[in-house]
Amino acid sequence: MTRTRVSLTRPAQGVSKKIGIYGGTFDPIHYGHLRPALDAMHQLGLSQVRFVPCYQPVHRDQPSTSSALRCQMLQAAIAHQPGFELERCEIERQGPSFMVDTLRFLKTQYIGQDLVLLMGSDAFSRFLSWRDSSGILDLANLAVMHRPGESLPQQGELAQLLHQRLTTKLNQSAGQIIEVEVTQLDVSSTQIRHLVQQGVPIEFLTPRGVIETIKQNKLYI
Template sequence: MKKIALFGGSFDPVHTDHINIIKSCKTNLNFDEVWVIPAYVNPFKTLSTSSVTQRLEMLKLATMDLNFVKIETYEISKQTSSFTHDTVKYYKSKYPDLEFSFIMGSDQLDNFEKWDHFSELIQEIDFKVFLRSKEFNQEIVEKYNLETFEFENNYLSSTKIRNLEDLNLQIKSVNDYVNNNLMYLYERLESRMDEKRYFHCLNVGQMAMELARLNNIDLNKAQIAGTLHDIAKRWTEEELKECLLKNDPSLLKEPVPVWHSYAGAFHLKNDWLMNDAEIINSVYNHTVGSKDMTTLDIIVFCADKISLERTYPGVEKLRALVKSDLLLGFKELLKNQYEVAINKNTKNSIGMKLIESYDYWIKG
């Protein structure tokens, strides 16, 4: 009889340890197939921070080289809170000639007896428990005579991944997908900045997309760079200084108010593991520009200054100018920024990068 492992969960996102459990089911437990069953809504979680489509796409990326894996959409298709008891009954009824076991992580043992129809469920199917951490509920294991298994464990969790922890251990294709779709922004951005700044970032992303559409530039890249341009804006001065010391100490000569653009670029490259140099450079250049500005750089620079919530005098005319002639609008914004900086400070204290940008783009 064919042996099938049912592996359910939120997979928000799927990560390396999920895949290592799946591989262990095949190589160590001798299952013929593993059926991965993403939940529509986990009964023990009140919020799923990604869409069903996104979670399915990430699962496809993560399992594309594993021909013994099937992604099952039974629970998702119900579009309601899912219970393991219903899922097990469905599969056992539909496939009576198959032998099923259910895969669970040891982190679920504490709530195990709270699962819906638990007394029936424990009789319905054999459970295989993978040890996700060094400490687990041994009492439950012994009480129900559960089998436990070790696997190649990185001690990851979806929560950690959403919060930028241990990304070096994450599946690269899944991490790229998350970055390219601006997923988990609440965890990654909003928690580090006030609401006003957060919505400014969203607005800049939208404005960057509009300008990209007008100038035949990749809309997705523009939205990502625009949305993430101020990612380090609310870091403390000490955090910014530490980042620049680590990555490029020469930037400490620039005024403190522009440090966030450089720190943000390094943060995306080193902590988000973003590998798109165009996006990273646009974040790097968004505050005072540089001599070497791509069209995407110019778009993000302008979008930051004319985003929807901006209400300073003359902004509507500048928006119209930028939308009708991107380069002309950019030059006008750069000129205004330079003049304001000179009036507010002195030429000796506005930083060399703004002077270089002004000299190249305005003075020619």
């Protein structure tokens, strides 16, 4: 199986050293994923956002669509957005998809560049249950994307972690957490799958290329 080829050279002087990493099942990808990623890229000055479809999620139900078709939909969705890239490392690695393993691999590929793990507030609420969450913070900074006015946890272990790690500007290579207010669209992959199953149009919820892939392959029916 062909592995993703990535330049191992250091970034040119003056070029952003921060790369966004955005994982998920993406079954299918939709504007609720894409717009927050674009917001985060611009607000944090990321050189790119790499979308990482998981092979076998460990914190949610298994995807109903093959990894090949999820990658095809994702590639169609991001094809015309500069800085958005498909990262296949979890698909190629196979097995359970643990983010700490993914970040360790990507650190060997993007030498001298800082990784910023993008996650929504729902994912962040479960962060301490992830495998080696402290190891993740040794490898990357976290950007917690949430709707304007939404507050992060004020009590418990997550609140303690935020007290220790929260910053308003990423100025370290790893270990920091930053809030990013993003455009929050009320759309989900589950909703799209249900609409397709019911024969309801899904236009304006996900890009045209994704819709075409769903129709051509008779997905979610």
